[in-house]
Every structure is written in C-alpha cells, then in structure tokens.
Amino acid sequence: MPRLAPLPRLLPLLAAALLPACHIGGGDRSWSFPDQVDGVDVRLSNGSITALPAPDGIVRIDWSGGGLGNQKIHPDPVVTDGVVWLDALCGATCGGDITVWLPPGVDFSAQLDKGDVAVELPARADLRACAAMGSVWLEVPAGAWDLQVDVGVGELWVEGVNHDPTSPERIEACVATGDLEILGT
Numbered sequence: 001m002p003r004l005a006p007l008p009r010l011l012p013l014l015a016a017a018l019l020p021a022c023h024i025g026g027g028d029r030s031w032s033f034p035d036q037v038d039g040v041d042v043r044l045s046n047g048s049i050t051a052l053p054a055p056d057g058i059v060r061i062d063w064s065g066g067g068l069g070n071q072k073i074h075p076d077p078v079v080t081d082g083v084v085w086l087d088a089l090c091g092a093t094c095g096g097d098i099t100v101w102l103p104p105g106v107d108f109s110a111q112l113d114k115g116d117v118a119v120e121l122p123a124r125a126d127l128r129a130c131a132a133m134g135s136v137w138l139e140v141p142a143g144a145w146d147l148q149v150d151v152g153v154g155e156l157w158v159e160g161v162n163h164d165p166t167s168p169e170r171i172e173a174c175v176a177t178g179d180l181e182i183l184g185t
Contacts, residue, residue: 031077033059038082039107045088046095049110053122054101061086065096089113130174138173142184146170153177160184
C-alpha cells in the first residue's frame, strides 16, 4: 500500500495553490481635497470610522485596511456635486479604519456594519452616523438640533443637545445593536 505524504509536507503545496486567489490585507492610503467640499459620506463593512476637526481646513481621508478572502479592498473616493463619497463596503471578511478630517461646516455621513463610529464635529453641520452593530459617539456644538435618533438594542445618552424640529441642522444617528451617545459641548 502506498504511503501518504504527511500533512505538514502538503500544507505548503496547498497554500501555494490557493494563495493566488486569496488576499490578506490591503494597505494604507490617504486623500486630500483642497477644493471646496460641502459634505463627506463614508461607508464601511467592519472596523472604525472616526471624524475629527481638520487642523488645516482641508478635507482629508486616511484609510488603513484590507481583507481576507478572494477580493482586495482598495476603496477610492469619488467627488460628486461637492460631496466626497468613499465606499468601503465589502462583506464580512474585510474592513479597516477610516479617519476623516473635517473643516467647519462640512456635512458628514457615516454608515458602518460592525464596529465603532466616533465623530467630533468642529461646527454646526448636518450629521448622519449609523452602525448596525457597535457604538456611535458624537460630540457636537451644544444647543438645539433637529434630532432623529434610533437605538434598537442598547443604551442612548444625550447631553447638552436638545430636539428642535425647526433647527436648520440635523443629527440623524442610529444603532441597531449597541450604544449611542450624543454630547453637546
């Protein structure tokens, strides 16, 4: 009876045969938008989305991520009608971290399947942040906002912000499973 090769000897051969169809990682990328931008909309499958005040007044997006599977994730932003769109939706086996640097007055929207969204809005602007599973933390200028919030399973904390449906700026925030905190400073 022929003797079978031991499994440890077969693993490198299997890996060599399968790796051309499998990608791990994706790398880091950054983009700057020195022209006038009215809004930024980012979408991500897994990981974190963070928005911070831009120190130089220019919208900048930093991406660090990748995936595990048969598809590389290398998102590229698109500018349409003054809005920067970055779509990094890619399924359950990929994701990353997105950091957006926002100048005052730029609208911001974030959609995340799994992970955390943290936004520090430098000035009043429309804000939308939702996570299917994870947490959403928003720090905004204190005062009256048109608030639209929804938490399926989890906790909701609102401090320093009150609801006024006539406010020109809107906060739309939602979490299906997780916590939502809105802090007015």
